[in-house]
Amino acid sequence: MTSLFTRRRPGTDPIPMTRLKPLGTIRGQRYGTVDGREYVVGEGTADTPDAWAGDDHAIVLAAPRLVTDSATGQSMAAGSVFHHAVEVPTGTFEALAARKRARSSPAQQPLDALDVIILLAARPERIIGIAHGSSSAVSLRGSGAGMVDGRPAVRGRAIIDALQARGIALAAVNGRLLASASGGHADDDVRRLLDIGHRL
Numbered sequence: 001m002t003s004l005f006t007r008r009r010p011g012t013d014p015i016p017m018t019r020l021k022p023l024g025t026i027r028g029q030r031y032g033t034v035d036g037r038e039y040v041v042g043e044g045t046a047d048t049p050d051a052w053a054g055d056d057h058a059i060v061l062a063a064p065r066l067v068t069d070s071a072t073g074q075s076m077a078a079g080s081v082f083h084h085a086v087e088v089p090t091g092t093f094e095a096l097a098a099r100k101r102a103r104s105s106p107a108q109q110p111l112d113a114l115d116v117i118i119l120l121a122a123r124p125e126r127i128i129g130i131a132h133g134s135s136s137a138v139s140l141r142g143s144g145a146g147m148v149d150g151r152p153a154v155r156g157r158a159i160i161d162a163l164q165a166r167g168i169a170l171a172a173v174n175g176r177l178l179a180s181a182s183g184g185h186a187d188d189d190v191r192r193l194l195d196i197g198h199r200l
Contacts, residue, residue, distance in 0.1 A: 017083070
């Protein structure tokens with residue numbers, strides 16, 4: 001049996017877990033560094049450090065085995081439990097963390113800049129044309145009077161529909177999108193939309 005102090009291969013004696021400087025956890029796997037080298041800690045544990053004796057790319061980490069005294073409820077160290085950690089290229093954790101951050105926050109799209117235009121902005125449902133407190137949204141919805149429906153922000157293909165509803169015709173000519181207004185005149189918000197949209 002190999003003790004905590006018996007060398008199995010050069011440089012592979014168990015290392016105290018306290019020497020692992022934590023980097024964080026990704027997909028349930030712990031990452032850390034030991035002496036400037038980056039490791040991912042394996043999920044399993046063993047009672048002896050020999051469990052990973054054949055793995056040339058792993059180090060063995062020794063952590064105190066905590067037991068609880070049933071009489072007092074206090075925990076105390078009783079021997080060691082062993083973990084293995086496999087070396088990974090430096091920067092692996094940071095690359096995985098950056099990918100996770102990119103997935104969790106949606107990428108900014110060019111059309112998001114059109115949020116400033118009232119024509120495309122989200123609108124809450126609202127009541128118009130009645131005295132305050134004289135009716136409710138529920139009763140008005142049944143009659144169809146005094147209610148303006150809400151909507152999310154207009155995006156994508158729906159922007160073309162919004163322009164057409166304002167009398168703007170769009171056509172692709174020589175790889176460029178050209179807009180023309182019926183009667184030759186467009187509202188200020190439509191002109192602003194076309195100006196910003198062209199730059200996008």
